[in-house]
Amino acid sequence: xxxxxxxGTVAFDAIETPFGKTDKILGGAGTYIGLSxxxxxxxxxxxxxxxxxxxxxxLDLLTERNIDISGLEIVKGGKTFFxxxxxxxxxxxxxxxxxxxxxxxxxxxxxxxxxxxxxxxxLGNLHxxxxxxxxxxxxxxxxxxxxxxMNFWMDCALPELLDVIKRVDVITINDEEARQxxxxxxxxxxxxxxxxxxxxxxVIKKGEHxxxxxxxxxxxxxxxxxxxxxFDPTGAGDTFAxxxxxxxxxxxxxxxxxxxxxxIYGSNLASFCVxxxxxxxxVSLDKKEVVSRLKQFKSLTQFDxxx
Amino acid sequence: xxxxxxxGTVAFDAIETPFGKTDKILGGAGTYIGLSxxxxxxxxxxxxxxxxxxxxxxLDLLTERNIDISGLEIVKGGKTFFxxxxxxxxxxxxxxxxxxxxxxxxxxxxxxxxxxxxxxxxLGNLHxxxxxxxxxxxxxxxxxxxxxxMNFWMDCALPELLDVIKRVDVITINDEEARQxxxxxxxxxxxxxxxxxxxxxxVIKKGEHxxxxxxxxxxxxxxxxxxxxxFDPTGAGDTFAxxxxxxxxxxxxxxxxxxxxxxIYGSNLASFCVxxxxxxxxVSLDKKEVVSRLKQFKSLTQFDxxx
Numbered sequence: 001x002x003x004x005x006x007x008g009t010v011a012f013d014a015i016e017t018p019f020g021k022t023d024k025i026l027g028g029a030g031t032y033i034g035l036s037x038x039x040x041x042x043x044x045x046x047x048x049x050x051x052x053x054x055x056x057x058x059l060d061l062l063t064e065r066n067i068d069i070s071g072l073e074i075v076k077g078g079k080t081f082f083x084x085x086x087x088x089x090x091x092x093x094x095x096x097x098x099x100x101x102x103x104x105x106x107x108x109x110x111x112x113x114x115x116x117x118x119x120x121x122x123l124g125n126l127h128x129x130x131x132x133x134x135x136x137x138x139x140x141x142x143x144x145x146x147x148x149x150m151n152f153w154m155d156c157a158l159p160e161l162l163d164v165i166k167r168v169d170v171i172t173i174n175d176e177e178a179r180q181x182x183x184x185x186x187x188x189x190x191x192x193x194x195x196x197x198x199x200x201x202x203v204i205k206k207g208e209h210x211x212x213x214x215x216x217x218x219x220x221x222x223x224x225x226x227x228x229x230x231f232d233p234t235g236a237g238d239t240f241a242x243x244x245x246x247x248x249x250x251x252x253x254x255x256x257x258x259x260x261x262x263x264i265y266g267s268n269l270a271s272f273c274v275x276x277x278x279x280x281x282x283v284s285l286d287k288k289e290v291v292s293r294l295k296q297f298k299s300l301t302q303f304d305x306x307x
Numbered sequence: 308x309x310x311x312x313x314x315g316t317v318a319f320d321a322i323e324t325p326f327g328k329t330d331k332i333l334g335g336a337g338t339y340i341g342l343s344x345x346x347x348x349x350x351x352x353x354x355x356x357x358x359x360x361x362x363x364x365x366l367d368l369l370t371e372r373n374i375d376i377s378g379l380e381i382v383k384g385g386k387t388f389f390x391x392x393x394x395x396x397x398x399x400x401x402x403x404x405x406x407x408x409x410x411x412x413x414x415x416x417x418x419x420x421x422x423x424x425x426x427x428x429x430l431g432n433l434h435x436x437x438x439x440x441x442x443x444x445x446x447x448x449x450x451x452x453x454x455x456x457m458n459f460w461m462d463c464a465l466p467e468l469l470d471v472i473k474r475v476d477v478i479t480i481n482d483e484e485a486r487q488x489x490x491x492x493x494x495x496x497x498x499x500x501x502x503x504x505x506x507x508x509x510v511i512k513k514g515e516h517x518x519x520x521x522x523x524x525x526x527x528x529x530x531x532x533x534x535x536x537x538f539d540p541t542g543a544g545d546t547f548a549x550x551x552x553x554x555x556x557x558x559x560x561x562x563x564x565x566x567x568x569x570x571i572y573g574s575n576l577a578s579f580c581v582x583x584x585x586x587x588x589x590v591s592l593d594k595k596e597v598v599s600r601l602k603q604f605k606s607l608t609q610f611d612x613x614x
Contacts, residue, residue: 188535209516221530221607228495260610301608303567
């Protein structure tokens with residue numbers, strides 16, 4: 001089985017949406033990526049950090065899905081990263097109510113020995129120096145390195161971000177962030193400029209409006225599944241990235257054609273994530289549901305015009 | 308050849324976008340629908356009204372495309388409907404600067420005798436009483452009646468709008484209007500409620516984010532083609548509707564499966580419309596370009612996951 005190395009936060013989230021609110025629940029980019037990638041036939045490991053306030057049941061939830069947590073540092077006496085936020089009525093925007101970095105402030109990632117030759121590396125949203133620090137520890141060049149990031153690092157660590165962007169094959173980023181990073185309003189132009197920064201493939205996530213994959217002059221579009229109700233968008237982008245990286249790892253095929261399938265899988269898994277609070281839906285999800293919904297994606301987009 | 312009856316404004320527009328501004332140029336929903344439908348193998352007629360200030364060259368432009376204008380009333384001494392607007396920098400919103408109804412104020416539509424048995428009727432955005440007035444004149448039930456409308460009529464002629472909506476098979480409407488008409492934020496729920504109002508098929512236009520087709524529990528999505536630059540969105544929705552109705556008329560097939568193709572054609576034609584000011588691009592467009600871009604739509608959306 002191929003190996004997927006995941007870097008990203010493992011955290012507590014407290015979420016408010018128009019449909020309700022939660023206390024501290026399991027969250028973090030690394031968590032969502034790991035849960036999503038676990039739907040594929042692969043070996044995976046998460047590199048991250050938590051405090052000793054992090055419950056054993058959450059650790060069990062990861063290991064039960066065959067996610068290697070030997071690279072998940074548990075800091076004695078430390079407190080786990082905490083984020084809380086409130087979504088607006090349209091669920092397209094949110095306010096951060098509280099961020100406590102805690103153990104994340106001094107995080108030095110340590111890649112497990114047997115993942116230094118990972119086939120695919122998924123760098124979840126974190127400080128770009130942490131992302132670079134993981135790449136520095138690898139002993140062989142992965143087939144594919146995927147990076148996710150956000151506007152926060154563009155605002156406060158742009159040089160470090162540009163350094164790590166140079167080193168990756170695929171960047172996943174949302175539409176507003178793509179505009180900010182490139183200075184271009186048109187997403188076509190933005191993707192072209194971001195490709196010049198390093199990544200051969202640019203994935204622009206548009207939330208409920210789907211995702212675009214750019215590579216040279218090629219472009220592919222995966223819609224988001226139209227849902228009766230989006231309950232909680234938290235983790236959707238990370239779940240998308242986990243599905244993308246997980247499918248690529250399983251299929252060992254890094255062609256543009258295969259990446260089309262990978263972003264369909266990413267959209268598919270993200271469409272489940274938003275149906276319940278936090279990781280709840282991803283934890284209850286089974287593979288049959290994933291396959292059944294892939295059929296919906298086919299009928300949603302496939303047409304028969306003869307040319 | 309099958310007959311398409313088009314009802315809609317034929318007008319003067321003055322447009323300002325971030326890229327420039329125009330004096331009075333050819334515009335109007337009926338114009339854009341007619342120019343778009345002219346790419347298909349069909350007979351079409353426009354029912355509309357202009358003043359005698361309307362230039363012969365614009366009339367010629369329609370008749371050269373085999374559009375029957377015997378139902379286009381020219382009011383002696385009257386002035387043609389005029390609209391001017393200014394688009395914001397993101398081109399997703401606009402301010403109306405001036406609206407002069409002129410001859411449109413007292414418009415009584417007259418369907419030409421040989422179009423009273425039209426195969427398909429495309430009711431472009433106009434007062435719902437005008438739309439109903441056209442349906443009243445038909446002598447046989449068309450294979451398909453498509454209605455386009457806008458929020459303005461929901462605000463000021465809702466009962467009349469609901470009356471005509473009951474009588475049509477397909478409604479095309481944008482996302483905000485679908486929400487206003489249904490009182491539902493979720494587009495899936497909005498489409499279900501609008502189907503209860505009469506139309507078996509609901510097309511929700513999302514501009515640069517594509518279009519959704521709903522029919523019972525079936526849904527299909529056509530993306531907008533990602534473009535380097537959108538120059539002027541005026542007429543894009545009408546061009547979309549014209550492509551949809553034109554393809555259905557040509558193909559004589561009103562199944563859901565065929566409507567998928569129809570909204571791809573609609574998106575395809577609309578992607579050209581926005582490339583230049585007003586009708587300029589639609590006038591210069593040839594069929595080879597349309598076919599070539601259909602190939603782009605295929606590679607944009609088709610994928611190969613085996614299920």
